[in-house]
Each structure stands twice: as C-alpha cells, then as structure tokens.
Amino acid sequence: MEQAPLLSVRDLTMRFGSLLANDKVSFDVEKGQIVALIGPNGAGKTTCFSCLSGFYAPTSGKVRFDGHDTTGMKPYHTCRLGMTRTFQVVKTMGDMTVEENVLIGAFLRHPDMSTAKARAKEAMEATGMLHLAGKFGKSLTIADRKRLEITRALATEPKLLMLDETMAGLNPTETREAMDLCLKLKGRGITLIIVEHVMEAIMPISDKAIVLDSGRKIAEGRPSDIVRDEVVIKAYLGENYNAKS
C-alpha cells in the first residue's frame, strides 16, 4: 500500500488585498525527502511557508500534514504536530544565550528542565554549536545565527522542517557545512522543505524541486530536469535565454 504523503498542499491561495501572493499552489512532500522550493524573487515562497506553518491563514486551499487538516492552524499548533519553520530574516532571541534559545525549542516535547537541557545539548552537538552555548544570541555571526535557528527548530523534534533561505549570505565553506547538516537531518528521518536561491547548494541534495513564479507553481520534478526546464529558465532569466544542453 502506498504511504500517504507527509505534507499535502491543495490549491493553496493567499491574497493580500489585490495582491495574489500564492495562486492555487499544489504539491506533495513524501516522508524522508528533501524538497527544494525555488523561484525568482517575489514568487511567493516565504508566503507559502507562512501559510503552511500558520503565520497566515490562507485565503483558500487545504493543507494536510501527517493525517491532520492543518489549514489555518496557528503556528504553535502546527509546531506541536511536528511542523517547524525557520525564518528568512533570522529571528534570534538576542538577549538569550544559545543554550537558552535551543532550550525554548526543547521545552516543547520536554517540559521538565533537566530533560529539556539534555535534549538541547544533543541538538547543539548535532549541529556543532555546543561550544557556543553560553554566547548571547545578539553576539553571533550571521552564519551562526542561521545555524542556531536550525538547532532551535531541531530541538522541537520535528517531522517536517521548513528552512527559509538558510544558505543566503554564507561563504562556500559555510554553505557546504549547511548542506552537510541538511543531509545529516535527513539521515535522522526528518523531512525537509528548503526555500533557496543558491542553486549549487540546494540542487545536489534535493530529491525534488518545486518552482514558483508570481504565486503559481510552474514546475515540479527532479532537480536535474528542473534546471533544464525552459519555463523555469524563462522565469528566472527572462525571454532571451535558452537552455544549454
């Protein structure tokens, strides 16, 4: 018997006044996949994340996650069900230490202080942040802040992790570390949806790519096929370029 997809999005539409940010977007994400959500600026990728995670209530459409109808559910509910997101502009808790930041995530499944601390420690070890545990959020570099964002999300023990432009602004070494981290998370059984612009970082590790443009899904498929897709290339580069085979 075929397993139902972990996340199922049908006709997701988000309208802000006269602006149609997401237009009947539909896709599935299978358990254990890394899915890339790409598209030119303003395509509606972050809006899509916000709708899925509950920061916006979609104008219409349906979201099914892990057997539940989560359409319009608040972020703290979707998180509890196993869907955690990070933010494009990192939302570090600046006046709290790295450990405290991660603890907040760990508390979700472990209200008890000592168990939560142990879990937080594990999460920091997994992402290589343990040595920074005592540093305050506001004193971290941007790369570390992004890593903290992932660590925090990891501590909530998610089934689905939605990363929003985690690789932006990283140097090549940091990018490679981030890619390795994503694969490591996949290895732990976490499903990932990653919004990204840095193609070299995201395509090699993804099982599937979904392309949005101007609020609509214009392509979906294997990364190797997507990069050759004429419609996708046109969306990114405009009419004048052709695919090179």
Add this chain to the structure above:
Amino acid sequence: MNSGWKIQRGPLIAAAAVMGLLPLLTSNVNLQHILILLVMYAGLGEAWNIVTGLAGQTSFGHSAFFGIGAYAAAVAYWKYGASPWIGMAVGSLIAAAVAAAISYPVFRLEGKYFSIATLAFGEIVLQIFKSWDYVDGATGIIIPVAPASLLNFQFHGLKIPYFYIAYAIFLVSLVTFLAVERSRFGLYLKAIKNNQDAAMSLGINPAKYKLMSMVVSAAITALFGSFYAQYILYIDPFMVFSLDLSLKIVLLTVLGGLGSVWGPILGSALLIPLSEYTRISMGGTGKGIDLMVFGLLIMLVTSFRPKGIVGMLTARPRAAKGGA
C-alpha cells in the same frame, strides 16, 4: 544562566534578611513606617516586573489590582464584619479573574498601544468605583476600628506587626518572581519578549503565557492593596486606583533596573525613603512642597541615571564583550 543565580543567591538572601531585621533596630515610628512602605513597594515592583520585566509589555494600570485588593479587604469588614483576611483572599481572586479577562483583549496590542490600554483600564476602574454606591463612591471607606489582633488585621499604634505582614507578602512576591524567572514559564516569557514570532514557531502560545503572567502579577498586587487598606484604615478611589500609584511602581522598578530581581529592591530603597522623608519633613504645611521636591527628584534621577542602578552596576567594559 545558572551561574548568575548562584552569584545572586547569597547577596539576595542577605539583603532580604537585613530588610527583615531593620525595623527591630529602631523605635522611631517614622522610620518603621518608611520601612513598611519600602517593602510594600519593593514587593509591588517584583510583581509588576513579572509582566513588564519578563514578558516585556509595560503596564500602567497595576493600581487597578491594588485597589481591588484594598476594597475587598475594606468591604469585607466594613460591610460584612468578616475578617479582612477573607477580604484579602477574595480580592486576590477577583484581581486574578479581572486580569484574566482583560488579558486577551489587551495583550493583542503592541508596545505603546498596550501601555495606553492598561492606563485606560486603570482609569475605567477608578471611574467605576468613584460612582459606585456599594462602596460609597468618591467618599471612600473608613474601616471601623476593631480590637487589635491578627485576625482583625489591626494593631493600632504598633508598626512592627504591620511590617511583618507586608514583609511576608514581599517575600511571596520575591520568591514568585524568582521562581518564574528561572522556570520554563519565565524562559517562555523571555522568548516572547525577545521575538514573539520565533516563540510561536517553536510551539509557544504567547497569549496564554502573557495571561498567566498578568494573573500572577495581579493576584500578588492585590494582596498589597488589602494590606494597605488595613494599615491606613481609610481608602478612596483616588488613593488606591490612581495613575500616580501605577507610575510610582514603574518608576522605582525602572530606577532600580527593569527585569532584574534587584530592581524593585534597589529602586524602592532609593525612592521610598526620599519620598517619605520629604513628606514627613515638608508635607505638614499641606502646600505640596514635599511633592514638588519629589517631582524634582524624579526628574533629576531619570535624566541622570537612565539605565537604572542595576544597569550602572552591571555595565561591563567594552573590551570584554564578545563582538557587537
């Protein structure tokens, strides 16, 4: 996080102990009165700090809870002959209920809109009590004198018993603040204060925790109100529901250091002796000179020490900080 607590614990216990013993060292009634008010305001500040220092939303309406406590204790004895302690318990519950009720509408607002909402709430309560026959409106309530006893919550001329009741409530307030600060609840509040969206994305329902902070804060604040009614034996809406009372609590906490357990203690220790001393020495004429001086003092202190005493003491030299 923990190391800070260990460093604090010793001096904090010492300070609390000293505060507890001070009234025994003097027989001057005025000094004892000052100490009573000192612990009361310090306790009010700790309670207020749970909402503002920890959750990060500045309340200008806490006198509403104070007044509810005051009236509950007063009405209990004056109208029903019941022990003011029962009034105190009821007052605390009512304050908590009111806090829960206004929490949802008010916490939806941000920053200054929230603060003005708490101010508006405080004023509404004042206006209601001003015109409410059940409590004799603007006339206020004179609590009848009863035989001195703990049950009657009256000790006539003796200040010491009053002090230790206020001190006990102060300890409740202090311990509650510390317990909240170091707990998951407190960290959640801190997270909400730092970045509410991030907190939500990690499973925190901000409304729920802010409500809890307001309820706890209100319940303790009401206790002090009940105490105050019994101490003064006369209350009216303008005394116990005043904006100036709310702002005084804000002032001494900010002076001492917002968000720190030491804040209300240090701020109170600085401000209350000053304000009471000016009142005792200059207030007799009724011309308001004492309050003029008090106002001047506030202006002076706020313009020269904006970061509060704790800010002053914990400022580290720039070189020691780990990056911008």
Add this chain to the structure above:
Amino acid sequence: MLFLLPQMVASGLMLGFVYALVAVGLSLIWGVMDIINFAYGEFLMLGMYSTFWFFSLFRMDPLFSLPIQAMVVFLLGFVVYKLLIKRVVDVPGLSALLATFGLRIFLRNLAQFLWTPDYRFINEAIVADRKIMLFDGMLILGMPQLVAALGSILMTLAVFYFIQKTRMGRAIQATSMDKDAARLMGIDTEKVYSLTFGIAGACVGVAAALLASFYPIYPEAGSIYGLIALVIVALGGFGNIKGALYSGVIIGLTESIGGFFLGAEFKYALIFLIYLVVLQFRPKGLFGW
C-alpha cells in the same frame, strides 16, 4: 429623546474640536520624539492659570490674552525641553516617560503651592452667558463653547499649515518619520525637538485660554485632559496627526452622547472603554499603520 440628538451632536462637536487641538499637540510630541508626555495636562492647567492671572491682574479678557497664552505655554514647552526632555529624549526605555511623570507631580504641586487648591473662575468674560439659538431654539450653542471650538479649529489649521507648508514644518514631519534619516539630510534635530515641544505647548496654551472662559481653574484641572489626550492620540494611531484630530472629534462626540445616556459620572469611563473596544478591531489605532 431623539430630538435631543442634534444638540448632543453639536455639543460633542464643539468639545471635540478642543480635544482635537490638544491631541494634535500631544501627537506631535509623540510622533517626533516618541515620548509619552504625562505632564501635558499640567501644561494646560498652567495655561489656564496664566489666563486667569492676566484676567485678574490686567483685566485682559481670555480672548485677547489668547495669543499671549500661546506664547507663554510655547515658552514653557521650550524651556521644559531644554532643561529636562533633552536629556532623556533618545534614551531607550521608559526614562523619558518617567521624567514627564516627575514633571507632572512637580507642576501640579507647584500650582497648589503658589495658588492654593481653591477653584478660580473667570467671571464676566466677554463670551460668558451668551448663546446662539438656531432652528427655533432646537439648537442652543453656548457662546463660550462655540468660540472655543472655532478658536481650536483655527489653531489646528494653523498648525497643519505650518507642518505641511513651511520648511521647518516639513523638517518636523521628516524627523517624525525617520529621525536618523532626517539627521543625515542635515536637519537639526535639536531645533526640531525644541520647536515641537514649543508648538505642542502653544496648542495647549490656546486651548487653555479658550477653556478658561467657562471652566474652573485649579491644580488638578488639567489632569483628566492629559489622560484623555493620551488616549485620543493612541486611538488615532501613533504618529498620525490627522488621526489625532479626527479622534479628538470622535471622543468629543462620545463624551457628549455617551454622557447623556450613561450619566455624567460615567462619561470618562466610556471614553476609555471606547479606546479598548476600538483597538480590538484596529490594533494600531483608527488611522494608524
């Protein structure tokens, strides 16, 4: 009962225009300097006392001493800025607001010290006891209230003209939108701040002169107006001067109509309640963004 509605609306509007003037001044301070001025009502009170003394000592009717009161309270605002507000204006946190709290206590008790808590009245002002009757007596407009409303409208228009048409006014607007950008553009923020505080004072000085004709004057007189002004400004939306204007009128109407139905003792409670209710639907004020 409904035939009384026009009268209530008229009274409410007249009151509302005075509220609007007061709120506009406060909104300027809030918008430009991000300070809640808790002493604003006390500025009004001092303006009223000044009007009273000009009347008592120099036999100057409030209407004639009005320009002087505008200048007196302008100066008060200016001086308060230079001596106090300047030190706390750009400090993050609650210091500025608490400084105005200290000022509030100081000014209120200064008035009490200088002039006792006794109520003062300006008897026999030019406009006192006169009325205009319209529509066969269905609408009775008290002259003092009418003059106060008209005077407030004029002053408010003057302020708007200044803000929108003069160079200094536009500098004020720029500073209120983005203080750092304004500074980078070469705007002298010190000048803007002190002028703003002064203009706010002038607004309240005009309102004071207008109100003194028919309101009692005593140390606590300004207190409730200061609070109502705060609520009006927040209701209109922080930083939105036009919003403060509209909200002032709305609140005037609320007080008049609400006061009629609920009784005079609850009219202020109603104002504060309106704020709480409206903000549920418009969390950034009626006209805020």
